Amino acid sequence: MLVTEILKDKGGAVHQVGPDATVSKAAGELLDRKVGAVVVTDGGRVAGIFSERDMVRAVCQDGASALERPVSDYMTRDVVTAEPSDTVDTLMARMTDRRIRHLPVVEHGRLTGIVSIGDLVKCKIAEATHEADTLRQYIAAG
Template sequence: MLVSQILKAKGDLVFTVGPAETISAAFALLHSRRVGAMVVLDADRVVGIVSERDLVRAVAKEGVAALDKSVAAFMTHDVIFAEPGETVDSLLGRMTDRRIRHLPVCVDERLVGIISIGDLVKWKISEVEAEADGLKAYIATG
C-alpha cells in the first residue's frame, strides 16, 4: 500500500497553524479540530510541525507563561516528510525508529497531505485481514 492510496481514501485535508500563533491558540485548534498535530506553515512553506507532545512539553518547561509564547518557540523544526510513492512498511519503520506520530506528505516542496501512525496501522491491519480471509477461502475450497 502506498501513501498516495491512503491519501486518496482519507482525503488531503491538513490542518495548519502559523509560526506566530500562540501556544494557547494552538491548543484550542488541536482541541477543536480533534487532531494530534498541525503542520506549521509560513507563506505556504512547511517550517515545522507542532504536536500535543510539543505543547505539553512547553507548559511543563515554562508553566502558564508558555501559553502566550509563539508556536515557533516550541514546534519541531526538523520535519521528517513522506512522499506519495512510499510504502506503509517503510513509513512505519521510520516513524517507529524516530518516535514520531505524524508525517507531512509533500510533492516538490508542496504540502499535499498528512499521514499519522494511526492511518498506517489501520491500513496494515486491513492488509493482514484481507490476506487471512484469502487464505481461509483458499483452504475452504481445497
C-alpha cells in the first residue's frame, strides 16, 4: 500500500504551528488535537516538527521557562519526510531506523499530509486480516 492511499482514508489535515509559536501553544495543540506531533511551517514550507519528545527535552533543559520560548528553539529541524508514492514497508523501515513516529508527507515541496507509526500499523493489520480472510475463503471453497 502507498502513502497516497492512506491519506485518502485518513485525509490530508496536518496540525501546524509557526516557528514563533510558544512551546505552551504547541503543547496545547498536542493536547487539544490528541496528537503526538505538530509540523512547524514557515511560509508554507516545513521548517521542523515538534513532538512530545521535543516537549520533554525543552522542559528538562530549561524548566517551566521553556513554555514561553518559541517552538523553533526546541523543534526537530532535520525533518524526515515521506512522499505520496512511498510504500508502507519503506516508511516503517525509515521510522524504525530513525526512531521517529511521525512523517510529514511532502509532494513537490508542499505539505500534503502526515502519517504516524499508528497509521502504518493499522494499514499492516488491515492487509494481514484481508489476506487471512482470503486464504480462509480459498480453503473453504476446497
